[in-house]
Amino acid sequence: MADAPRNPGQEAEHTLRRVTVAVAITPLLLVSAILFYAYDIIYRGTVLDHLRTQALRHAQIIDRFLEERAATLRLEAHSVPVSRLADTRYLEARLTALNDAFGPMYTDLGLIDPQGRQVAYAGPPQFHRTSYADAPWFALAKDQETFVSDVALGARRSPHFFVTVRLWDAEKRPWLLRAAIDFGKFNARVREIRLGRTGKAFIINRRGAFQTDAGDASSLPPNVLTALVLRDLAADQAIVLEGDNTQGIASLACVAPLKGGQWLLILQQERFDALRPLYLARIAAVSTVTLGIIAIITVIHLVAGRMERRLGAAYALQERLQQQIVEKSKLAAIGELAAGVAHEINNPVAIMMENAGWIADLLEGDDLHNPETLKEIRNSVQEITTQGRRCREITHNLLSFARKTNTAAQPVELAPLIQEIASLIRARVYQRGMTLTLDLHDTPPVRASATEIQQVLLNLLNNAMDAIDHDHGAVVVRLFSQEGHAVIEVEDNGQGIAPEHRQRIFEPFFTTKPVGKGTGLGLAICYGIVRNLDGDLEVESEPGRGTTFRIRIPKAPQA
Structure with missing residues (x-):
């Protein structure tokens, strides 16, 4: 058989439950999504701004360090005449004094004449009589008051870079006072810059050559170096580039200019490490919203179940009351039918009584065995039977109608x-x-x-x-x-x-x-x-x- 129709109360209750769940959850989801999106944008912007600020601050510190080295060297160059600086013993004394004052930062000092020959030198003895006439940095340095070279191996076969100051002799010829900076200590200062658990710092020049130890720099996203070599940055501008490093890990690289834009400071950090609080907040938000939805659905189902039971009892009571009303209405209808049924039965009863009286009259007669008399008796009995069946049919219909309602x-x-x-x-x-x-x-x-x-x-x-x-x-x-x-x-x-x-x-x-x-x-x-x-x-x-x-x-x- 086909399924019986569902109780209207159950249909209404199920619909109400679904609507209530939708009405309760939809605003929560919408508000959570909006807040989640807004928090994501705000926090990500805050992290990136903080990363830019850190890059600019450390770039300023490194620039200040280079300027201090240049200023110290400039003070030495302008304090005495060129002839005094040409004295090797004087340079050795000044190298010792500088390292005592500022820490062991200088590895050597040298005076270079206008032809690029090193005429006085304090430092490792094997580099005493070096000529820099063909060195690329010499051509640049002799035209600038102060110059900081790129990091190179040179004759030392180890990374180093120079700070030079131009000075003039009595004949107005340009000389250079050169100081080699201890690369290990400079590199250590840069490597001290740490962000989170995975942050690293590197320095490159505009050709993409590393000016600090490149031990971990191979993990930089490949697109970073290409983008930086071609991009000009203002002195107070820092940019953030994103990409997957060589290990396939999403990373952030913040870049700030150094040395007038000739060098670039790169702060690299894994994106998950940089945005860890955001990811933790996401997990907390999703967990909270999920628990809230579960709680809402549970409460709605509990309340709806209670309402459903009450509505079920109400509908059952309504059905019983309606059945009672139908029964009472039926009794009233039976009362209205009683007069008609009585009249309907009265006619066959009268006929039956008339035939019964006629039979009684025939039985009192003397011609009882007369065929005509017997025929009259049979006809009367047949009529009584017919009218009796008619009465039975009327009462049967009335009783059938009057039975308890099903x-x-x-x-x-x-x-x-x-x-x-x-x-x-x-x-x-x-x-x-x-x-x-x-x-x-x-x-x-x-x-x-x-x-x-x-x-x-x-x-x-x-x-x-x-x-x-x-x-x-x-x-x-x-x-x-x-x-x-x-x-x-x-x-x-x-x-x-x-x-x-x-x-x-x-x-x-x-x-x-x-x-x-x-x-x-x-x-x-x-x-x-x-x-x-x-x-x-x-x-x-x-x-x-x-x-x-x-x-x-x-x-x-x-x-």
């Missing part, structure tokens, strides 16, 4: 049901001088309660008879099929329904009958029964020309 839905044939109700009220119709006409066609069975359909038909027929206040009253009951529905029409030629009352006739306790003649529940009960069957109850009426009630019930689903 609201269980099952396939019901409507034509026999209509005929049974018609037989019950036919006597009442005739007593009022009306006619009752049945126009019944074959229709498919409907899934309904037979007793409820009887109740609906009886109420509509009683209302039809009550609406007729003139002679030649007529009531017509039709049954036919229409678009998968069985249609029952109850039509009368009574006084009709006023337009202002037509919209309210299905309201409980609304009646146009005199006080004491009606409760206003009959049509409300009929409407509720038909709607519970997924059917429709419609009315068409014109004052003075009658009323037609039309019931449409869907046919029963196939087994």
Whole structure:
């Protein structure tokens, strides 16, 4: 069999539960998504700004270190004449004094004449008589007051770079006082710059050559060096580039200019390390929202379950009350039928009594064995039997209708049901001088309660008879099929329904009958029964020309 229709209360409760969950969760998700997006942008911007600030600050520190070395060397160059600086013992003394004052930062000092020859030197002895005439840095340094070279191996075969200061002799020729900076200590200062657990610092020049130890620099994203060599940066500008390093780890590289833009300081950090608080906040936010959603759904289901149980009990009570109303309405209908049934039974009883009296008269006669007498007796007995069967049929129909209501839905044939109700009220119709006409066609069975359909038909027929206040009253009951529905029409030629009352006739306790003649529940009960069957109850009426009630019930689903 097809599935039974769901309880309207359950349908309403399930819909309410889904709507409540959606209404409760949707704003939470929207607000969380907006806050999550805004926090992501703000925090990411804060991290990148902090990274730029750190890069600029460390770049300024390194620039200041180089400027201090140059300033110290400039002070030495301008304090004494060139002839004094040409004394090797004087340079050795000054180298010792400088390292005592500023720490072991200088590895050597040298005085270079205008032709690039080193005429005085303090430092490792193997580099005493070096000529720098062909060195690329010499051509640049002799044209600048102060110069810092790039890091190179040179003749030392170890990384180093120079700081030079230009000075003039008595003949106005340019000389250079050169100091080699200890690369290890300079590199250590740069490597002390740390950010988080994975932050590293490097220095490169504009050709992409590393000016510090490149031990870990091979992990830089490949796109960083290419982008930096071609890009010009302002003195106070730092940029952040993102990409995967050679190990496939997403990284951030913040770049700030050094030495007037000739060098670039690179601060590299793994993106997860830099944005760790953001990722932790994401996890916390997602966990909080998820727990909130679970809590909301749990509470809604608990509350909805409680409401569902209460609504179920309310609907069960409503069904019991409706069943009681139907029973009481049926008892009232039986009372209205009693007079008609009594009149209907009175006629066959009178005939039976008349035939019984006739038989008694024949039995008292002397010609008992006369064939004509026996024939009369047989005819009278046959008539008594016939009228008795008629009485039994009337009482059977009344008792069948009066049985306790069974609201269980099952396939019901409507034509026999209509005929049974018609037989019950036919006597009442005739007593009022009306006619009752049945126009019944074959229709498919409907899934309904037979007793409820009887109740609906009886109420509509009683209302039809009550609406007729003139002679030649007529009531017509039709049954036919229409678009998968069985249609029952109850039509009368009574006084009709006023337009202002037509919209309210299905309201409980609304009646146009005199006080004491009606409760206003009959049509409300009929409407509720038909709607519970997924059917429709419609009315068409014109004052003075009658009323037609039309019931449409869907046919029963196939087994």
